[in-house]
Amino acid sequence: MPEVFSPQILKLLVDSFVQTLYMVGIAGFIGTLIGLPLGVFLATSQRGELFAAPAVNAVLGLIVNAARSTPFIILVVAIIPLTRLITGTSIGTSAAIVPLTIASAPFIARVIEAAIRGVDQGLIEAARSMGASPFQIVQKVLLPEALPAITLALTLTVVSLIGYSAMVGAVGGGGLGDLGIRFGYQRFMPDVMLAVVLVLIVLVQGVQSLGDSLARRFDKRSRH
Amino acid sequence: MTDHISSGAASSEAIIQLRGVEKTFAARGANAPVTALHEINLDVPRGAILGVIGRSGAGKSTLIRLVNGLELPSSGSVRVDGVEISALEERALRQERRSIGMIFQHFNLLARRTAFGNVALPLEIAGVSKAEIRRRVLPLLDLVGLSDKVDRYPAELSGGQKQRVGIARALATNPKVLLSDEATSALDPETTEQILALLKQVNADLGVTVLLITHEMSVIKTVADRVAVIDEGRIVEEGATYDVFTGPQHATTRNFVSSITGTQLPEHLAMRLSATPEADKEALVQLVFKGEGAAQPWLSVLTRKLDADLGIVQAKVDHISGRPFGTLVVSLPDVAKLPALLVTSKELGLETEVLGYA
Numbered sequence: 001m002p003e004v005f006s007p008q009i010l011k012l013l014v015d016s017f018v019q020t021l022y023m024v025g026i027a028g029f030i031g032t033l034i035g036l037p038l039g040v041f042l043a044t045s046q047r048g049e050l051f052a053a054p055a056v057n058a059v060l061g062l063i064v065n066a067a068r069s070t071p072f073i074i075l076v077v078a079i080i081p082l083t084r085l086i087t088g089t090s091i092g093t094s095a096a097i098v099p100l101t102i103a104s105a106p107f108i109a110r111v112i113e114a115a116i117r118g119v120d121q122g123l124i125e126a127a128r129s130m131g132a133s134p135f136q137i138v139q140k141v142l143l144p145e146a147l148p149a150i151t152l153a154l155t156l157t158v159v160s161l162i163g164y165s166a167m168v169g170a171v172g173g174g175g176l177g178d179l180g181i182r183f184g185y186q187r188f189m190p191d192v193m194l195a196v197v198l199v200l201i202v203l204v205q206g207v208q209s210l211g212d213s214l215a216r217r218f219d220k221r222s223r224h
Numbered sequence: 225m226t227d228h229i230s231s232g233a234a235s236s237e238a239i240i241q242l243r244g245v246e247k248t249f250a251a252r253g254a255n256a257p258v259t260a261l262h263e264i265n266l267d268v269p270r271g272a273i274l275g276v277i278g279r280s281g282a283g284k285s286t287l288i289r290l291v292n293g294l295e296l297p298s299s300g301s302v303r304v305d306g307v308e309i310s311a312l313e314e315r316a317l318r319q320e321r322r323s324i325g326m327i328f329q330h331f332n333l334l335a336r337r338t339a340f341g342n343v344a345l346p347l348e349i350a351g352v353s354k355a356e357i358r359r360r361v362l363p364l365l366d367l368v369g370l371s372d373k374v375d376r377y378p379a380e381l382s383g384g385q386k387q388r389v390g391i392a393r394a395l396a397t398n399p400k401v402l403l404s405d406e407a408t409s410a411l412d413p414e415t416t417e418q419i420l421a422l423l424k425q426v427n428a429d430l431g432v433t434v435l436l437i438t439h440e441m442s443v444i445k446t447v448a449d450r451v452a453v454i455d456e457g458r459i460v461e462e463g464a465t466y467d468v469f470t471g472p473q474h475a476t477t478r479n480f481v482s483s484i485t486g487t488q489l490p491e492h493l494a495m496r497l498s499a500t501p502e503a504d505k506e507a508l509v510q511l512v513f514k515g516e517g518a519a520q521p522w523l524s525v526l527t528r529k530l531d532a533d534l535g536i537v538q539a540k541v542d543h544i545s546g547r548p549f550g551t552l553v554v555s556l557p558d559v560a561k562l563p564a565l566l567v568t569s570k571e572l573g574l575e576t577e578v579l580g581y582a
Contacts, residue, residue: 125294130350132318144334145335218336
């Protein structure tokens with residue numbers, strides 16, 4: 001126990017926590033920038049849909065599935081050349097953001113697609129009957145109506161990213177996972193490991209609660 | 225009462241005109257191509273309320289969607305106010321849809337927008353300024369009787385209130401035509417009456433032509449000036465509602481009409497009914513009164529002229545487009561007077577049918 005409360009360890013814990021937030025935040029943000037439009041397109045481009053392009057839809061779906069079926073740890077190693085190209089290094093927190101982003105974008109695309117598909121088709125028809133363009137339908141109907149589901153989907157994504165970010169610790173990515181492995185496992189300091197796990201639990205719990213409460217606030221379907 | 229106003233406002237010029245319309249849906253997988261509509265010809269007079277009635281699967285949903293281009297005809301012509309809908313390119317079609325409002329069976333309101341926000345949506349889509357939207361939306365919500373629900377979300381409204389929002393939304397862009405897709409089918413009878421009254425009011429006050437589809441004859445009876453009966457993708461009968469109700473020609477129409485005016489004899493009588501006169505049996509005669517003959521006090525005239533006693537076995541009287549229409553089954557104990565009854569009834573303008581003796 002005393003090691004955990006030593007100033008050095010405490011500082012390491014705080015630094016790792018910030019690194020984790022940084023990795024998850026940036027990867028989640030960029031992943032959403034890519035995944036959101038991709039998800040919307042996947043949800044609206046099958047035959048007879050707003051942006052009907054069945055062939056493109058099929059190809060993108062295949063790419064997304066391929067990316068999602070690659071085990072994360074293999075992805076991290078496989079894309080080291082790309083990581084080096086983008087960040088100049090393959091080790092450290094910034095380098096870890098590259099595989100995290102690449103893993104999160106297709107994941108986000110799929111959860112957004114599911115959220116958009118949850119919007120009642122009747123609303124699309126109503127908007128079309130008003131003379132809305134496909135872009136207006138996305139902007140004024142699909143995204144706003146799917147917002148509660150999208151919020152829950154992004155919450156799920158962030159929680160998964162926190163898990164992944166702990167995994168990039170194994171390849172020197174920094175963050176809480178890195179701390180846990182180097183101190184808790186390699187130096188055999190179980191109390192550090194315990195502290196890391198506790199912080200992760202609190203973090204995940206916090207993110208989930210925040211996401212749930214936002215989604216509830218956005219959801220106007222139930223009487224309150 | 226508003227019937228007279230709306231039928232008066234209806235001119236003979238057709239604002240919606242379908243000519244030789246066919247609609248075939250392409251084959252999907254193992255399913256063969258489906259022809260949903262055959263050779264449809266239909267005129268909706270400007271200012272009228274025309275109801276299309278049919279069973280589910282008869283093609284009425286497809287038909288109404290042709291009018292605002294949500295479906296395009298495989299062949300034939302669909303014109304709205306002189307504009308050939310199927311010839312429009314996408315952008316022009318979107319523009320045209322702003323002059324054709326539509327309401328839906330399940331309302332199709334956005335759950336995350338208030339009543340105000342939902343009515344504002346078509347105006348936002350049309351690029352109307354915020355100030356102008358405010359000026360338009362509040363009077364519309366007032367028109368449909370929801371000025372106290374402006375900031376309510378759909379989940380906080382009843383079915384009837386939701387449809388009122390739907391109507392206000394459909395009227396937001398000042399359309400010439402209002403399409404109603406089974407708008408009252410999800411509502412209870414009382415709310416249905418209220419929504420239909422609102423549609424009549426909108427038709428009379430704003431001069432909006434209404435094309436509605438329904439599977440309920442009561443809706444047609446309450447609100448429509450004209451009716452078209454659709455069966456298996458064909459319009460089998462079309463005309464003024466009163467005429468179609470009182471003199472249905474096609475079997476499908478007769479089916480629908482009997483759901484309203486139907487006079488099936490009660491089972492215990494039907495079982496005793498014989499085709500020839502027998503001792504101790506009374507003659508049962510069905511009298512149908514409509515049009516001119518319906519207005520006079522014919523029942524008392526009949527009994528006085530015949531000097532006979534008449535029993536009433538069954539009666540159904542209805543008012544369609546503000547005119548009475550009814551079916552009466554009477555029993556005549558003095559069978560000898562039957563020929564005289566038939567002759568006198570004809571003179572009074574009644575349709576007669578001897579059902580038998582019971």
